[in-house]
Amino acid sequence: MYMPSNRGFITDGLRRSIGDTMGKEYWIGDVTAGSHDAKEVVLKGWVHRARGSNKIWFIVVRDSTGHVQCVAKRDVVGEECFESLRNALIESSVEITGVVEPTDREHGHEVQVSSATVVGPVNPDRPFPITESAMEDSDGGETEFLLDNRHLYLRTSRMTTMLKIRSTVFGAIHSYFRDRDFTEYQAPNFVAGAVEGGSTLFEVPYFGKKAYLTQSWQLYAEAAMPALERLYTMAPSFRAEKSRTRRHLTEFWHAEMEVAWASNDEVMEHGEGVVRHVASTLLEEMSEELEEMGRDLSMVARFAESEYPRMRYDEAIEILQSKGVEVEWGQDLDYSKEKILTSDFEVPHFLTHYPRVAKPFYHRPDPEDPKYVLCHDLLAPEGYGEIIGGGERTWSEEEILERIDEEGTPRDPYEFYIDIRRYGGVPHGGFGLGVDRLCTWLSGAEHIREAIPFPRDSRRVTP
RNA sequence: GCCGACAUAGCUUAGUUGGUGGAGCGGUGGACUGUUAAUCCACAGGUCGCAGGUUCGAGUCCUGCUGUCGGCGCCA
Numbered sequence: 001m002y003m004p005s006n007r008g009f010i011t012d013g014l015r016r017s018i019g020d021t022m023g024k025e026y027w028i029g030d031v032t033a034g035s036h037d038a039k040e041v042v043l044k045g046w047v048h049r050a051r052g053s054n055k056i057w058f059i060v061v062r063d064s065t066g067h068v069q070c071v072a073k074r075d076v077v078g079e080e081c082f083e084s085l086r087n088a089l090i091e092s093s094v095e096i097t098g099v100v101e102p103t104d105r106e107h108g109h110e111v112q113v114s115s116a117t118v119v120g121p122v123n124p125d126r127p128f129p130i131t132e133s134a135m136e137d138s139d140g141g142e143t144e145f146l147l148d149n150r151h152l153y154l155r156t157s158r159m160t161t162m163l164k165i166r167s168t169v170f171g172a173i174h175s176y177f178r179d180r181d182f183t184e185y186q187a188p189n190f191v192a193g194a195v196e197g198g199s200t201l202f203e204v205p206y207f208g209k210k211a212y213l214t215q216s217w218q219l220y221a222e223a224a225m226p227a228l229e230r231l232y233t234m235a236p237s238f239r240a241e242k243s244r245t246r247r248h249l250t251e252f253w254h255a256e257m258e259v260a261w262a263s264n265d266e267v268m269e270h271g272e273g274v275v276r277h278v279a280s281t282l283l284e285e286m287s288e289e290l291e292e293m294g295r296d297l298s299m300v301a302r303f304a305e306s307e308y309p310r311m312r313y314d315e316a317i318e319i320l321q322s323k324g325v326e327v328e329w330g331q332d333l334d335y336s337k338e339k340i341l342t343s344d345f346e347v348p349h350f351l352t353h354y355p356r357v358a359k360p361f362y363h364r365p366d367p368e369d370p371k372y373v374l375c376h377d378l379l380a381p382e383g384y385g386e387i388i389g390g391g392e393r394t395w396s397e398e399e400i401l402e403r404i405d406e407e408g409t410p411r412d413p414y415e416f417y418i419d420i421r422r423y424g425g426v427p428h429g430g431f432g433l434g435v436d437r438l439c440t441w442l443s444g445a446e447h448i449r450e451a452i453p454f455p456r457d458s459r460r461v462t463p
Numbered sequence: 464g465c466c467g468a469c470a471u472a473g474c475u476u477a478g479u480u481g482g483u484g485g486a487g488c489g490g491u492g493g494a495c496u497g498u499u500a501a502u503c504c505a506c507a508g509g510u511c512g513c514a515g516g517u518u519c520g521a522g523u524c525c526u527g528c529u530g531u532c533g534g535c536g537c538c539a
Contacts, residue, residue, distance in 0.1 A: 055496040106499055133475040133488045144531050241537060434539030
């Protein structure tokens, strides 16, 4: 939803200053909202579409707040101006002065142009390559062409809408944690050891040594847990998985949190809390944008208002077996099984208490039955799959050494991590949330690539 | 790592049994005084991904390579 008060200095009565206007005084969103009716405005933006005759020329101008049609008449603007506007190809940048006229026509408001200049022209030898036909969905996915021209595709309405939704998701996650007295905390991106299996690490040369790009903030967050007690971050994580699916990136944005003294159940409450908070924030601030993306708002409302059921791993196995799926106890649940399991779900579900053998060493074994670990995954419905993974951490020195050794993981890179247990270890836990996955799911997008400006996967690092 | 598809103009694509590659959009020129993906007329634009092979002749058949897309495993 366009909020005039964010930028519209006239509508909300904010005092103007050079700092407020930042090179631009009028916003198209304000024009179409009726804030400047019958007044002269100076619009700065880009040519979205243009058409007309040799006497009258229509230019639909876009800025970050909307579109408006500007009408230039040859006998009003003069020969030179008229010709320069006629020659302004799509995506030329323009500065247009004119009077806002409310009309009954399609866009509701028009600007009667009195003068105009083309700020940054587009050369007809190289017209803007993203055309209507380029955006035709040949098979549901984005074409190679659009991915190659991502830097230009960003300014199309679909991507712009997605970027606004994404910004709101990021803001909502920050506000959720900050409103609950979490401290934002940053971990290094160059690290020496893995969090997950070693095969998915990106190795980088580091002054004659080897370093890796971080897969998670978690281990370093645990180091600060005794200092801050409640902490969170949103930062990129890197995984060298050659995954070719609609939910994987090699560089993704990871919202992670860690809480001292917390149980698995309490951590899950925050997982549910943050996802529901994001969904309700989107409903409040981005309902128009969600509809533009083709998202049914009643679905998002359901995700914001419902409680998320919790199911133990054993229960999930029973359900799968009753559906005739071949699955053995102890197996991790892969996506094909997640998909069958979640096909009947209408809201996200937590899956808890996985077998110890299926999870890495930092998961705490359940004291009531050490075959299991105190962990949880949050599975989004509609086939979107896992968006959160978390749980309680192994927190005593004895137990962490036992878990590391049984896994065959070398102790060396984790000495700092073990130290956290040697000096006043306490129960604690946390989770990691895939922010791009959350954006994909809540906006109803087909592919995670749609939810991030420059997606990275195993085959693409450009542009 | 595995499986499966695809590659023709700037873009989206048609191309029959192997016989001199078409269209729409975009661009250029022109017509048109209210258009909404404007319309109408004309023009330009192609090493049919690359390399071999079969054939009198290959966009089309065969082999290899490259690239891309989709899916699996793994995960957020």
